[in-house]
Amino acid sequence: MPVAWDEFRLVRAVAERGALAPAAAHLGINPSTAFRRLAAVEAALGTRLFERHRSGYVPTPAGEAMAVAAARMEEEVARFDREVADRALTPSGTLRVTAAATLVTDLLMPMLGRFRARYPAVQVDLVVSEEALNLSRRDADVALRATRDPPPNLVGRRIATIAWAVYGRVQAEAADAAWVSPSEAVAGGLFARFVAARAGPERVALRINTVQGLCEAIVEGVGIGPLPCYRGDRIAALRRLSGPEPDLAGSLWLLTHPDLRHAARVRAFMDHVAAEVAPLRPTLEGRRPEAPSA
CATH class of the missing domain: 1.10.10.10 (Winged helix-like DNA-binding domain superfamily/Winged helix DNA-binding domain)
Incomplete structure (x- = not known):
């Protein structure tokens, strides 16, 4: 049968x-x-x-x-x-895009409105995920990822450096403060090792596996901890407790499958996002803090 x-x-x-x-x-x-x-x-x-x-x-x-x-x-x-x-000549059809929550809310969402205004025949299917989706299986067409080592089976472009620093509430002092730590599941444990080198286990008040949750915990005063500068600098309740930490710096990549790189909708989206990110590089790289948001 x-x-x-x-x-x-x-x-x-x-x-x-x-x-x-x-x-x-x-x-x-x-x-x-x-x-x-x-x-x-x-x-x-x-x-x-x-x-x-x-x-x-x-x-x-x-x-x-x-x-x-x-x-x-x-x-x-x-x-x-x-x-x-790949045979499509003009940008049209469904475009599956994936990115982590903080990249979507802080960077990508404002760009999507302008992309849609420019390419109304493209319908964006946005998958917000902290996990790296499989582009080879068409879980997504384009990924916006913060990573040091993009998968070798994908192609794309590095569009910025993402700086990280230690943040706490405005009144926080780093010397004896509790810490909020990204879990071992985040970036292969890079951030967890950074925190462990600066605070014993008894000073880690919370471990969490998303940057969004990490930021919310620091804002609520659970502890101090590392955040990407593009996020931490724009929150009025927080202040930097360190300069950008070179050991935590990562790269922002636009990635796609090699078979899709010439597809009109993919090429249009990647060109659009790269152009929109270019003027934001000082903020992403921690060189020019944004005005804090309310």
Whole structure:
């Protein structure tokens, strides 16, 4: 009995995530629906695709083979989409863009209005995510990322340096203050190591895995901590407690898949954002603090 493409996707999602609930969430379906569909596929094929253990779902050899086939099929579909997109002569269609929350609110959102005014035939699908989405699988077409090491399988341009400094509330003193620390999951633990070198574990009041949450905690007085200067300098309640820290400086990149770099909508968006970021470089690099916001 032929198996539908959606069932291949289901098996791959379960194999990659090891459980039904996260696989169902990834596919946008109900866990109970995923359970019934998986049972139906196994019944149709006459073989078990997963061993059910207390720790999760482990693929059998048949399940592994089906997941591998799904990956190949998905890559072929993505390649076809990229080839079709590359043939477009004028910027039009849907453009999937991904960026972290702070980059969206502080930088990207004002630029999107002007981009849409200039290219009304492009519909932007914006995915706000702290995680690096897979551009090869078309999770996104363009990524705006703060990173020191962009993935080697992507192409793009470095458009600015992002400076970081230590911030606290206006009345904060660094000597004996508690700290708010990015978690080990952020930037490979770079920021967590920075804080650990300056404060013992007993002085770390909070660890958090998003820059947005880190900023809010510092504003609320939970502790002092590192922030990107473009964010910290514009908040009236905060002040710098250090100069820009060279060990924390990163780069702002616009990235896309090589097969999409000549697509009109991708090229137009990357050129637009790069041009808009250029006058903001002093602020991003911590050389000219913005006027604080209210």
